Amino acid sequence: MPHRTFFFFIFPSILAMVLFITLPIVSVVVQSLFVQHEAVLITVENCDPFGCSEQTRVDTEAMAKLEAEQPLGQFAGFSNYLNRNHLAVDEIGAIFADNQGFGDIVSRIFNLPFYKALSFTLVYCFLVTPLAMGLGFAIALAVNTLPGLLKGPTIFVSILPMIITPLVGSLILAWMFNPSGILGASLQSLTGDPGLSLRASPVLTWIVLLVYGVWTNGPFSFVVFYAGLQTVPQDTVESAKIDGASRWEVIRHVIIPHLAPLATFVALVQLMDNFRVFEPIVGFSAEANATSLSWLVFNDLVGQDSQLFGSAAATSVITIVGVLILLAPVLRRTWREFNQKAV
């Protein structure tokens, strides 16, 4: 295809991506270097029949003028990245300089908002992905043994947790895990602890969020692996059996190697999606016990009259760097393959 035609065909797509993906990334980087203006305070004298008093208040007029002149706020350099709500360099230094052993270090670092969010995001990402893939693989193997008539309805039901709106899905589970919901109440009576609830127990919150993650991510792996199972060469399976392979050995040495390329693809997609975990935190109202990087950005932006654009942008940039690190192995491999092809 000649360059001109190519450009003509792809132009709308590229324009949309440049305007609304590339430019916002630039905008985020720029914004992260600014902080919102400090409030301009003025002192006014209020006089009434009982005398005069001095009052300090925010000068809204001056603020509006300042914001119109410099909408980005004040230039702040890298201070957004280094302050307590982000990388917290000073605090980390203080913790390492003066602490009472390893446990103390961990618990104090965990109390810093950024590290709290980062730890949950990483745990969610790297636990949910393999667990959901395992669950999906098991369902795929099991559904494959079903008679044809039952397959359709089982697949239908299995797809639901994946297709559901993340916020809606997490709300549905959150209501069931509510202390007066069916699962929450059952948990209380099972453990004999009437105070057990998501709000009270950080451990339970993490577990329930991970369960939600596996529940909603499992079906994707299931669908992909199930389709992969249909293409397993039956000859190889038969000959493995003739050679005396047990059922487990067929799975281990024939089916799993056959599905390995698919598994790489699923793992990549799921890692990318799980790294942006966000809606479950809102749905389960879990922010007291578990937050994520995306939720931090959301929380900075959602403030009604004081949106912390600089702070949100700094977290966003750090998140984007995280995504790039996550993608690095894939990108490096593609780069190598591409260069080999070119040579």
Added chain:
Amino acid sequence: MSVATRRPAALNALILAFLVIWVIAAAFPFAWTVWGSFKVEADFFSRQSWWMAIEGTRTQAQTGSAFTLAGYEGAWVKNEFWKAAINTLIVTLSVTIISLTIGTLGGYALARSGYRYAFWILIAALIFRAMPHITLVSGYMLPFFQLNIWGVLPTTIIVLVAINQPFTLWMLHSFFLSIPKDLDESAMVDGCTRFQAFRMVIIPVMWPGVITTGLFSFLLGYNDFAVTSMLLAQENQTMVPKIASFLGSIQNEGNVMFAVAAVVSATVPLFILVLFFQRQIVSGLTAGAVKG
């Protein structure tokens, strides 16, 4: 199948038990919430026993019948959920149509160009695909405020289309690759321009791929929370941010059943979608996997 006949009974029982547990885990939350949405709060969130939600004891006492539409009335009529539903309809349909239009053009170009830059565009799209949406949103907010285009539906639609483009491009690109080049080339030999060949020859055989990709664009627009909740003003909210706004205000007033009814209402279209397009959804996920 010869494999099935030789499977020992114990293994069969194990597989069946596992599947039954999974099917319950996948379906029960929905069934329970749909059932509970027709009860009053004291039943659905019963402090005494969950059996009350099944029998509807309190619902009977409060409304005189075991089922009540109070939650739906509260959500749709009192809190104007219908407006949000209409907005969702506008947003998702526009997103799907625009995404497919510019996506098919771009995907076709990528599939037919052998040059280096096509490869790099695909890699860039992969990276964009991985960006958490909320990080991009924090880049939009300030410029949109300045340009005074924040809060309205068209802005949100365009943003969702753009966020959706990387995925759409990848998917359609792999569908176009499966259509032989000879087809459009012979059309061009017969005197078609490139665009005519695309429009008259390729698109008619591409329908299955377009429909499948369209389903996923629809789902992205429908399920999005990050973009719609941040970029839409209160009066323009779509269903998902509306539900989120129910959580704060209405839950505190003891009207949590409004939110439950709204959640069930938002789930119904997805059920219908899966019911009719199960095969396309499955094939779409697989196509991406096999080719990608």
